[in-house]
Amino acid sequence: GQSLEQPSEVTAVEGAIVQINCTYQTSGFYGLSWYQQHDGGAPTFLSYNGLDGLEETGRFSSFLSRSDSYGYLLLQELQMKDSASYFCAVRRRSYKLIFGSGTRLLVRP
Amino acid sequence: DTAVSQTPKYLVTQMGNDKSIKCEQNLGHDTMYWYKQDSKKFLKIMFSYNNKELIINETVPNRFSPKSPDKAHLNLHINSLELGDSAVYFCASSLTPGGAEETQYFGPGTRLLVL
Numbered sequence: 001g002q003s004l005e006q007p008s009e010v011t012a013v014e015g016a017i018v019q020i021n022c023t024y025q026t027s028g029f030y031g032l033s034w035y036q037q038h039d040g041g042a043p044t045f046l047s048y049n050g051l052d053g054l055e056e057t058g059r060f061s062s063f064l065s066r067s068d069s070y071g072y073l074l075l076q077e078l079q080m081k082d083s084a085s086y087f088c089a090v091r092r093r094s095y096k097l098i099f100g101s102g103t104r105l106l107v108r109p
Numbered sequence: 110d111t112a113v114s115q116t117p118k119y120l121v122t123q124m125g126n127d128k129s130i131k132c133e134q135n136l137g138h139d140t141m142y143w144y145k146q147d148s149k150k151f152l153k154i155m156f157s158y159n160n161k162e163l164i165i166n167e168t169v170p171n172r173f174s175p176k177s178p179d180k181a182h183l184n185l186h187i188n189s190l191e192l193g194d195s196a197v198y199f200c201a202s203s204l205t206p207g208g209a210e211e212t213q214y215f216g217p218g219t220r221l222l223v224l
Contacts, residue, residue, distance in 0.1 A: 041217075
């Protein structure tokens with residue numbers, strides 16, 4: 001079987017740093033992706049980790065540890081517009097992208 | 110220019126009806142997908158086509174039938190709609206199906222409400 005776990009909701013203050021964790025259990029693991037979705041909007045790609053380590057893209061960073069089946073998304077200098085749902089997604093060798101249930105991030109002033 | 114477009118954006122219909130959702134991408138991608146997002150925001154793959162050939166066919170009722178007339182289009186036809194079909198349906202595309210870090214580009218979604 002396969003499963004992904006991420007917190008359902010996280011609240012943080014504008015300007016702060018927040019980390020959204022994702023643990024997964026799956027066969028044929030290829031890599032871990034992160035997508036952002038604003039309410040009423042479409043998922044948009046944020047980051048991908050195929051190898052262990054940290055990938056940085058502006059204010060967003062993503063980390064993967066294959067041996068721990070664990071990854072996280074780090075958002076720095078939080079802005080109000082970062083309030084959205086964040087999904088980790090496992091890329092499998094069978095072409096499939098399996099999404100987690102999403103973490104709703106609320107950024108407060 | 111819209112990269113991945115879907116029509117209609119909203120669809121309200123009665124139980125038992127048949128409806129279609131259309132998707133088009135102008136990114137020159139080979140692979141297209143249909144996802145279903147339920148009320149709890151759980152996003153689940155339904156189908157995928159690569160260059161007009163079906164490569165992913167998840168456990169979906171056979172009332173759902175995808176059709177890809179060419180690699181830029183992937184339509185979804187749903188027969189005998191049921192209340193549980195109410196969801197947001199997203200079309201997506203990627204350059205290839207299984208590249209090392211394939212980014213999927215999502216359409217705006219079709220909000221289906223079955224009454």
